[in-house]
Amino acid sequence: MAPGAAYTDHQFRSNAHxxxxxxxxxxxxxxxxxxxxxxxxxxxxxxxxxxxDIRTWREWNSFNPDVIITKHSNPxxxxxxxxxxxxxxxxxxxxxxxxxxxxxxxxxxxxxxHKDDGKESHSMGGNVTRIRWTSDNANLLTPGFVLKTExxxxxxxxxxxxxKYRTWLTFDGFSAKTMKKKYEKALVARLPEFxxxxxxxxxxxxxxxxxxxxxxxxxxxxxxQQTRSSVQMPRPSxxxxxxxxxxxxxxxxxxx
Numbered sequence: 001m002a003p004g005a006a007y008t009d010h011q012f013r014s015n016a017h018x019x020x021x022x023x024x025x026x027x028x029x030x031x032x033x034x035x036x037x038x039x040x041x042x043x044x045x046x047x048x049x050x051x052x053d054i055r056t057w058r059e060w061n062s063f064n065p066d067v068i069i070t071k072h073s074n075p076x077x078x079x080x081x082x083x084x085x086x087x088x089x090x091x092x093x094x095x096x097x098x099x100x101x102x103x104x105x106x107x108x109x110x111x112x113x114h115k116d117d118g119k120e121s122h123s124m125g126g127n128v129t130r131i132r133w134t135s136d137n138a139n140l141l142t143p144g145f146v147l148k149t150e151x152x153x154x155x156x157x158x159x160x161x162x163x164k165y166r167t168w169l170t171f172d173g174f175s176a177k178t179m180k181k182k183y184e185k186a187l188v189a190r191l192p193e194f195x196x197x198x199x200x201x202x203x204x205x206x207x208x209x210x211x212x213x214x215x216x217x218x219x220x221x222x223x224x225q226q227t228r229s230s231v232q233m234p235r236p237s238x239x240x241x242x243x244x245x246x247x248x249x250x251x252x253x254x255x256x
Contacts, residue, residue, distance in 0.1 A: 030172030066091035
């Protein structure tokens with residue numbers, strides 16, 4: 001991923017553009033991708049907290065309403081959060097009638113960067129914090145040349161004390177062509193809706209706790225230990241349509 005591409009390339013930042021977008025693990029940009037961004041009128045601590053606190057995604061995240069943590073360095077914690085190296089099964093509500101799941105692993109998570117974090121290099125503001133997760137091809141038993149995905153999230157601190165959130169999802173491999181044919185249009189619509197959900201959640205967190213210094217933004221762990229047990233997040237209240245089956249991204253659409 002070329003440094004600064006997301007900030008200077010207008011095509012890269014266009015939601016209407018679904019061509020290749022580079023990511024660290026898919027440097028050529030894949031078969032297709034979807035992109036969305038939004039300005040969030042809160043300090044960056046709030047969307048960062050919302051993204052890490054995956055236990056509460058079911059309360060606000062209509063795009064990814066269900067998460068199961070399968071490997072984590074602290075699996076029995078009541079405050080389990082996304083961390084670098086954790087393994088997840090993430091559900092995607094692509095349309096009202098199509099819901100799929102995929103196994104993912106958080107590959108990269110930076111500690112939140114902001115002008116008041118005590119680091120001189122961050123004191124001028126304009127800091128960008130990045131979080132990335134990819135398909136867990138080993139546990140999917142699917143080689144990367146068949147299907148590989150990466151989701152990039154960026155939170156940029158703005159000069160007014162608020163932030164801008166950017167995200168893109170890149171698909172690569174033979175099966176990505178089928179994904180593009182079936183779900184490209186729906187994903188183009190759903191990713192901006194995720195951004196709106198994140199904005200709404202961040203504003204609620206800000207309303208509940210207007211002092212960002214008191215937010216429970218923990219430092220992400222840089223490594224994880226494999227554990228034998230798994231932790232299942234509470235299922236979302238959203239009911240799936242009758243006859244729908246929860247299937248992986250690389251499989252066919254649900255039968256009715």
